[in-house]
Amino acid sequence: MLAALALGVKDLVGSTGFSGEMLLGLIAAGYAGTDFIEGFMEKVPLPGAGAGAVAGPGSTGSGVAVLPDQSGNGAAAKVAAQMEANLASQLNAQTSQLQADIASLKSTAAAGSPETSWALLTGPSAASLTPDLVARLFVPATPRANIRTHLPNVLAGLRSCDLIDRDMLLMALATIRAETEGFVPIDEFVSPYNTDQVAFDKYEPGTSTAVKLGNIEPGDGARFKGRGFIQLTGRDNYTRIGSQIGVDLVGNPTLANDSILAGRILAQFLANNEDPIRIALADGNLKVARRLVNGGSHGFDRFKDAYDKGLRLIPEGVEI
Known part of the structure; x- marks a missing residue:
């Protein structure tokens, strides 16, 4: 969706509809977006599985270990803060990659040639x-x-x-x-x-x-x-x-x-x-x-x- 908006939907659809080359480009962007979403889902605890829903010492929610606050002075908050920092770093990297993919597709479309698009998308094997x-x-x-x-x-x-x-x-x-x-x-x-x-x-x-x-x-x-x-x-x-x-x-x-x-x-x-x-x-x-x-x-x-x-x-x- 983001790739389609970035490329300009009105410019993608001609008198005969989407070209095969452009559809492949959107599919490529779809894979990048899917990786982004999957990475996000793996890193963010599901609702009810956070620090306030601990079943016991060492228990997990969505695969993320959550420690009880044993120190009384914010140990769990420190763990959550570290998790948040790690997640932010990973999301920033994935977002940058997605932006780069969209920029590449947009540049291909701006060239104005389906043949050029095909050559860039499919690589040397084509x-x-x-x-x-x-x-x-x-x-x-x-x-x-x-x-x-x-x-x-x-x-x-x-x-x-x-x-x-x-x-x-x-x-x-x-x-x-x-x-x-x-x-x-x-x-x-x-x-x-x-x-x-x-x-x-x-x-x-x-x-x-x-x-x-x-x-x-x-x-x-x-x-x-x-x-x-x-x-x-x-x-x-x-x-x-x-x-x-x-x-x-x-x-x-x-x-x-x-x-x-x-x-x-x-x-x-x-x-x-x-x-x-x-x-x-x-x-x-x-x-x-x-x-x-x-x-x-x-x-x-x-x-x-x-x-x-x-x-x-x-x-x-x-x-x-």
Whole structure:
């Protein structure tokens, strides 16, 4: 109760109610409060068990020995005074600890991030690269089952290209968040960006986009539309990446949606641009890093959100 009041109840409850992270924080405060109450109950005699209710020499009430006043000049009062002093010291220590716990929780809430709260409350064990942890870089609607299914293939792809540090891991995950938020390799959707009258006709030979993509034959627009985790697009990219990973993507472009191959394609694309990506990340220039993959700023808000969350939640030296 004290923790809830200290944190501010109105700030704890959002449109969907308490977050799981904040509930865990309140539970932690509850344990501290319980220790405080139990310590108090153990030290304070129950009503009727004090110095005035002694059954006989050496008798006890609530586990506390009470001595009769044999000296006639306040021996029992001295014992009670000593007990009171000891109790006050213990209560002060427990109160200080509870105040420290509440201050820590309040500081966590003030950070304004459920992800930060979770990391502080759960400690280093929560930093292992699990599907549940990766899911915190995505939106609640992203199916956890998709992350459990495809994350191993994404990590295997990164390992195959020796991209095993946190920077490139976050680059890969943030790219997936920007390109396919459902964490599943998919076909590019028809949109005003790729279609005028017929699906993907803006990628067809004769257009400026086709020149950039290397599309030279009729039908290349739809044939080499975006696929996979990174939305690999265009004949040139299918040819180059396919050759690098040893798969005929030009002859079989739909293979780019195979989960294992999609993980390798993502990693290979990042590896092809590794040096400038690392420079951009080191400079904190996420827009440049995103442009090196996407060619523009499409999905940058999602990319940045996932990357920033990863910096808070995933530690340096994480094993991929």
